[in-house]
Amino acid sequence: MSSEPIERRVSYIGDRLRGSKCGICGKEYFRPRDYCGTCGRKSFGKMQDIDFFYEKGELEVCTLVKEPTNKFTKLGAYLYGVVSFNNGKVRVPGRLTDSLLNESEIEISRFEGREVVPRFRRRYAVEQSDVIPTIALTFALADEYYPYQEHKIVKAQEEYEKPGIVGYGVYTSKFRIKEGSIERSVPFIDEDSITAAVEAGKMALIHSGIDPAMMAKVYVGSESNPYAVKPIASKVAQVLKLGEEDKAEGVQTVDAVDTEFACKAATCMFKDAAALVYFPSVREHYTMVVGTDNSQAAPRNELGGELDFFVGYGASAFIFGMHDVIAEIEDWCSCTSDTPDFWRRDQECYPRHGGRFTGEPAYFKHVTAAAEKLMDKMRLQPKDVTYFVSHQPNVSFPVKVATQLGFKDEQFMPGLQVAKFGNTYSGSSPMGLAAVLDIAKPNDRIIIVSYGSGAGSDAYSMLVTNQILEKRTRQKFTIRYQAENKNVEYVDYETYRRLKLGM
Amino acid sequence: MTQSCPAIIGVGRTKFGEHYEREPEKLIEEAWLKASESAGIERKNLDAGYFADYFLQLTNKIGIEEGFLSELTELHIPMEKTRSFSSALLNACNGIQSGKYDLVLVGGVEKMTDRWDKIRDDLMLLEDPWSYYAGCTPEANHELMLREYVKHYGISGSQLETFNTALAQIAVRNHKNALQNEYAQYQREISLESVLRERQEAHKPLGLYDFAPVSDGATALILASPEMAKKLSDKPICVAGSASATDYVTYSAREERTGFIASTIAMKNALKIANVEVGDIQVLELYDQSTFLEMVSLEDLGFSKRGMAWKDIMESSKELLGFYRVDGKELFVNTNGGLKADGNPLGATGGAQIYEIVKQLKGEADNRQVKADADLQYGCVLELEGFGTKAYVHILRRVNRS
Numbered sequence: 001m002s003s004e005p006i007e008r009r010v011s012y013i014g015d016r017l018r019g020s021k022c023g024i025c026g027k028e029y030f031r032p033r034d035y036c037g038t039c040g041r042k043s044f045g046k047m048q049d050i051d052f053f054y055e056k057g058e059l060e061v062c063t064l065v066k067e068p069t070n071k072f073t074k075l076g077a078y079l080y081g082v083v084s085f086n087n088g089k090v091r092v093p094g095r096l097t098d099s100l101l102n103e104s105e106i107e108i109s110r111f112e113g114r115e116v117v118p119r120f121r122r123r124y125a126v127e128q129s130d131v132i133p134t135i136a137l138t139f140a141l142a143d144e145y146y147p148y149q150e151h152k153i154v155k156a157q158e159e160y161e162k163p164g165i166v167g168y169g170v171y172t173s174k175f176r177i178k179e180g181s182i183e184r185s186v187p188f189i190d191e192d193s194i195t196a197a198v199e200a201g202k203m204a205l206i207h208s209g210i211d212p213a214m215m216a217k218v219y220v221g222s223e224s225n226p227y228a229v230k231p232i233a234s235k236v237a238q239v240l241k242l243g244e245e246d247k248a249e250g251v252q253t254v255d256a257v258d259t260e261f262a263c264k265a266a267t268c269m270f271k272d273a274a275a276l277v278y279f280p281s282v283r284e285h286y287t288m289v290v291g292t293d294n295s296q297a298a299p300r301n302e303l304g305g306e307l308d309f310f311v312g313y314g315a316s317a318f319i320f321g322m323h324d325v326i327a328e329i330e331d332w333c334s335c336t337s338d339t340p341d342f343w344r345r346d347q348e349c350y351p352r353h354g355g356r357f358t359g360e361p362a363y364f365k366h367v368t369a370a371a372e373k374l375m376d377k378m379r380l381q382p383k384d385v386t387y388f389v390s391h392q393p394n395v396s397f398p399v400k401v402a403t404q405l406g407f408k409d410e411q412f413m414p415g416l417q418v419a420k421f422g423n424t425y426s427g428s429s430p431m432g433l434a435a436v437l438d439i440a441k442p443n444d445r446i447i448i449v450s451y452g453s454g455a456g457s458d459a460y461s462m463l464v465t466n467q468i469l470e471k472r473t474r475q476k477f478t479i480r481y482q483a484e485n486k487n488v489e490y491v492d493y494e495t496y497r498r499l500k501l502g503m
Numbered sequence: 504m505t506q507s508c509p510a511i512i513g514v515g516r517t518k519f520g521e522h523y524e525r526e527p528e529k530l531i532e533e534a535w536l537k538a539s540e541s542a543g544i545e546r547k548n549l550d551a552g553y554f555a556d557y558f559l560q561l562t563n564k565i566g567i568e569e570g571f572l573s574e575l576t577e578l579h580i581p582m583e584k585t586r587s588f589s590s591a592l593l594n595a596c597n598g599i600q601s602g603k604y605d606l607v608l609v610g611g612v613e614k615m616t617d618r619w620d621k622i623r624d625d626l627m628l629l630e631d632p633w634s635y636y637a638g639c640t641p642e643a644n645h646e647l648m649l650r651e652y653v654k655h656y657g658i659s660g661s662q663l664e665t666f667n668t669a670l671a672q673i674a675v676r677n678h679k680n681a682l683q684n685e686y687a688q689y690q691r692e693i694s695l696e697s698v699l700r701e702r703q704e705a706h707k708p709l710g711l712y713d714f715a716p717v718s719d720g721a722t723a724l725i726l727a728s729p730e731m732a733k734k735l736s737d738k739p740i741c742v743a744g745s746a747s748a749t750d751y752v753t754y755s756a757r758e759e760r761t762g763f764i765a766s767t768i769a770m771k772n773a774l775k776i777a778n779v780e781v782g783d784i785q786v787l788e789l790y791d792q793s794t795f796l797e798m799v800s801l802e803d804l805g806f807s808k809r810g811m812a813w814k815d816i817m818e819s820s821k822e823l824l825g826f827y828r829v830d831g832k833e834l835f836v837n838t839n840g841g842l843k844a845d846g847n848p849l850g851a852t853g854g855a856q857i858y859e860i861v862k863q864l865k866g867e868a869d870n871r872q873v874k875a876d877a878d879l880q881y882g883c884v885l886e887l888e889g890f891g892t893k894a895y896v897h898i899l900r901r902v903n904r905s
Contacts, residue, residue, distance in 0.1 A: 014636060030756065031633075061654065063646035064707055065638060069624040072638055080638045082647060082755040091755040093631075095638035103706050108650070123636055137637035 007131045010123075012250075014135040015239045017052035017118055019090065028089040049247075052090070053239075054151035054202075056142055057083040057116050062096065064106050071124035074189060074503035077101045079108075083116055083139055097121055097138040098145065098174050098188050100489065115142035120198045120239060121190040125503040132226055134235070138190065144487040145174035147476050151202075154209030156323035159283075163274040164325035164462065165318050166286065167208020167471065170434045171199035172314035172421050172482050175489050177496040179309065182395075184422025186496045187294050187313040189503050193224045194232050197292035200315035200427075201240050204288065207475040208319045215242035215319075216285040217255040217276055221265025221426040224293045226502075228346065231258040236290060262342060263391055264452025265426040266291025266316070270460060271332050273320040286321040291426035298350035299497065306353060310394055312422025313500070316430035326468040327437060327446065330461040333374035335366055342453035359397065362455050367391065367401050370457035371449045378461055382406035385461075386444035389415035389432035391451035393423045398432075414439060415448075420483040435479040442466045509599040510732035510739035510902065512725050513542025514858045519720035519846025520688040521616045527556075527563050528571050530721035531612045534854070535575070538608070542725035543735060550604035552582035553591035555611035556850035561625055562618040572610070587611070588722060588853030589747070589886035589895030595726045596745045605728040612721040613848035622717055630889045631752045644754045644890045645793040646708050651760045652799065656810040667708075669813040671698035672820040673794040674712045674843055681840025683870040686855070688718055688846030713794045718846035722854020724861070732902075740861045743881075744777030744898035746770075752892050763891035766803035770885070773896040779881055781805045782832055784898070786863045786873060786882040788856035791841040800885055801827070804896070806834060826873070835873040838863060853886040857897065860884055864901040876901065 012018070013031055020029045022036035023046035029036075030052070036043035062081025065072075072078075078101065083094040096111065097119055116139035123133035142148045172185040173196075187196070197220050205212055220233040233256035237243065243254025259265045266289050273287035292315035297307035320329075341357035344350065367390050375381070382388075388407040390398045395418055402412035415432035424431055429450040436446055444464040451457050491499065515537025517530050531554075539546065552572055559565040569582035585591045588611035595607040615622050626641040627634070634644065653659075658666050675695050681687035693712055701710030732739040748768035751757050757764070774781065781804070789804075791797035801812040806829045819827045826835045839845045839859040842852060860883070862868040866876025873879070882899045 010632075010636065014633075061647050061650035063643050063650065064705075065640055065643055066705060066707070067640065067642075068638065069627050069635065069640055070621060071624065075638070078638060080640075080643050080647075082651075082760070093634040093637035093639055093753065093755045106706055108708075112650070112654075124638075133636075135636055137633070 002126060002130045002133065004131060007133060011134055012238070014137060015120060016241070017092070017136050019050050019052065020047040021050045022046065023048055028086060030090050030092045052085050052118060053136060055085050055118065056148040057085045057118065057139065059094070059096065059111055059114050059116050059139065060084050062108055062111050064103065064108060066103065071126070074125050077103050079111055092137060094137050094139045097190055098140045100491070100495070115148065116140060117142045117146055117148045119146065120195055122192065122195065122503060132194070134195070145485055149206050149476055151206050152209060153211045159323050160325040160328060162328045162330070163277045163320055163322050164328035166210060166321040166324050166326060167204050167319040168317060168434050168437060169200050169203020169207055169475070169477070170314065170316045170431055170479055170482070171196050171203055172312070174487065175491055175499060177493065178490050182419050182422070184312045185314050186491055186499050187502070189499050191294070191313070192226050192502055193222045193292045193294045193315070194226065194235055196294070196313065196315035197222070197232050197236050197290045198239050200290055200292065200317035201236050201288060203475065203477055204317035204319050205240060207471060209471070209474060210286050210319060210321065212241050213244045214285050215254050216282050216287055217273070218242050218288045218290070219257055219259055219266070219269040219273060220290045220292060221259045221261070221269060222292045223260055223262055223265060223344070223425055224296050225258060231256060232292065233258050242288065261456065262453035263425045263428055264450040264456060264458055266430055267448070267450035267458045268334065268452070270318065270320070270329070270458065274329050277321050283322050286319050288317055288319050290315055290317040291430045293425035293427055294500065295423055295425040296344070296350050304350050304352045307351065310423045312424045314421055314424040314427050314431065316427040316434055318430065324467055325465055326471055327462040327464050330463050331374060331378050332458065332460045333370050333377060334456060334458045335369045335373065336456035337366070339455035341455055362453065363391070363393070363397050363451050364401055366455050366457040367449050367451050368405065370459035371405055371447065374447070374459040374461060380461070382411070384445060385411060385447050387415055387436040387440065387446045388412045389429055389436055389446065389448040391429045391449070392416060392418035392432060393428070395419055417479060431479065437468065438478045438480065440464045440468060442468060507600070507729055508741035508743055509596045509726050509728060510736065510741045511857070511861055511899070512727045512732050512736040512739050513538045513544070514724045514861050515541060516686055516722040516855055516858050517720050518686045519718045519848055519855065522719040523616060527559055527565065527612050527614045528575060530719065531572070531610055531723070532575055534721040534723040535608065535610055538723035538725050544606065544725060546576040546578055548606050549576065549578060549580055549608050550606050551580050551598055552608040552610065553585060553595045554582060555585045555588045555591040555853070556613055557586050557629065558613060558615065558625060558849065562614045586850065587886055587888050587895060588851060588857070589884065589897060592726070592742070592853070592857065592897060593745045593747055593895060596742050599726060599728050605731045607726045608723065609726055610721065610723040611851040611854045613850040614719045615717045615848060616719050619717065631754065633753050634755070642709065642714055642793070645795050647754065648760060648799065649708050649795045655761045665817055666813045667699070668695070669817040669820065670713065670794040670798060671695050672816060673791065673797050674698050676820070677791065677837050677841040677843040680838050680871065681844030684839045684845060687840045687844050688716060689840070689844045709793055709795060715792045715842035715847040718848040720846055720848035720851045722851040722858060724854065724857060738865050739902050740864050741900050741902050742897060743779070743900040744773035744896070746772035746776060747893060747895045748772070749893050750891055752889065754890050762799050762803045763887070763894055765891055765894035766800060766885060766887070767805070769894040769896040770804040773898050777898040777900065779898065782830060783881045784834070784883045785879050786835045786838060786860055788839070788859055788884045789837055789841065790885050790887045791837060791843050792847065794843070797837065797841065801829070804885060838868065838871050838873055853884065853895070856884045856886060860899050864899060
């Protein structure tokens, strides 16, 4: 068994690549320290906290590892090397991730000198019952799928009447499986729903420009948390430094919670997140909702294997607040019934479909009811809505439900992303919302209706503001960027299953 | 100053390799009995013991090694445990030079194959946990340093080919040397082609034949004060200089990444203590965990100029000299086969290096003897802990009896 104290300390430093900078001579260190080796005692109390989480490094030298130590064997072959930050002020050991190496074609010098970005990943394999070790001494090439992006904190300018989305981010992996007209995102072997949640949250912070210390609460919805007990949200809070950090106590002053309601685990918290920032003492603060899933499916030849044709991998994160809102939440409506259409019993690896309820009455009844009730309540006609987004377990369901509700292709097609990333479960309808926000204009109205098996739907109406245009320039890693990226790598079915299973 | 040097009056060792049938105590017993026999002493004469191992607690679940040694010798003398043999020897020298002891047992043992399935993880975690977390292996940092070296000195094209051949020659020569070493783990020759082929097939700068193996083994020596040595030995080998230095645990974080700064500092200090020049050293045992380390250590210790060691090696290999011609002088290196062929049971390794230099200086190296002992005066041993995190240099001198 691993040691929890060591795990906690290594994760604290390694997940974010924390270090120190001497306030006197400027020397930088990976791993926090209380004094500078050069300046000695006089630097006590003058060391500044730094980290390399949002930085760009350079892979100075590297070598091919083909016979890893025991805990790394599931990675197969990988590149390992020296990564420098800030022109060699700091150097760290690092593993290049997100690459399935063809050993015979590896030319090491081709990788040396290239820019890399730290990635938050699983560190190595452990026993099924152990704490999952993570680290960010894992890097991806900055000129490939995952870009370097500056994290700049921007002071809030305008307070809005209604709470709304102030920033968002979506993360899907570099790997895809393509079968027929459907492409689906596949995690690399060191990724899971925890790492995706952190990546999406990071993207949302970059996009919103808010000070992470102003976060009041983070909600993470998932149905594929690798832990039965232990929140993803606490990891997201610590790695992304959400809320004020109390260094003396070693805590972030933030609330964090995981939610579960099949594929609507995240969307159901949008209203709660928005309501919280409306609370008088929280009005200056923000909340974050993440939907993340390494969507589970049994192998094709097994019970529940029909899901294996549709599952994807990814996460979406939305930040809510009263300031610098890009889409105000106008109103919402949720509906719920006890319909057992899809479930996963405790200690089972894969979910099951009943089969009888899947479309009708499960998906269609709930999505339609929530959408109609919301539109009735707001006295809206389909023509009053610019974009309609619904949960997307496949292509046909969302198209059918949108058409039945009276929406046209141009209203629902922009938000339909399942053919590019697969069903990302808790991240599914939020990913559609993100795709629409990526292109929306001020005063556009968006209706999003999620669906979670078991069963229920949340419908929201949002009105896009002027600030969406300015903020758009801050985010390179858009839905389109991820969907049409030329560095996407396609894998075969066996590789897809292996990567998805993880290490 | 050298008159007051502690002296080695007996050495002993086991064969290196896999000893799955024997407990670690049995190995140290064999080494100690041989050392005490060659020194002609009885256990009761001992004042203290220094004992080296890295991993017994992991490999054999033995925590207090000194207790086993106490049982073995049926003595209750002070004993201390260190990691490397060189560290044990350095501490023993300090003990003697302080005037506290007159006769000290120095031993080292390792049983790496008792944990063969986990030993590479252990080795890497010992070297540096943070590098381990980032996916490093016991071999990877050698290759990174090689890359740094090649880039730093701009070695490319046909020069790079020569450089690679020079490194391969090191493995070939070490295996050849081990043919005459009855204790060596590998007593067989390897060809230049096979070294190169292993690298090619692995698509790596260093291959299987570039790295030292995992081994079991034990070594021991008896260290005496000058007065005691005079009484007990006709041919004592004096420890003229003993020094060590340290460096950061994480290789990537070091300023100097094309060599080991700790080796350079330890050598400088050892030479100063021994009051000799680099050029006075005739036989040398280097810590060739990889062929690259043997090469770069020639530079770290000041034998070859920076960036030139591979050329010195290549020139010497061309003529099949059996020694390196450095600065116009003959330098015999790793005459026992080095870590590559003799074996590398960590805690015992330094003992085998000292053993070899002692045998050479005494003229007792049989078929390995490089020169008549009268023509040899100074030998030197470099031992490292981790990937250059610690370096120990010992300079040994043959004492001329008038």
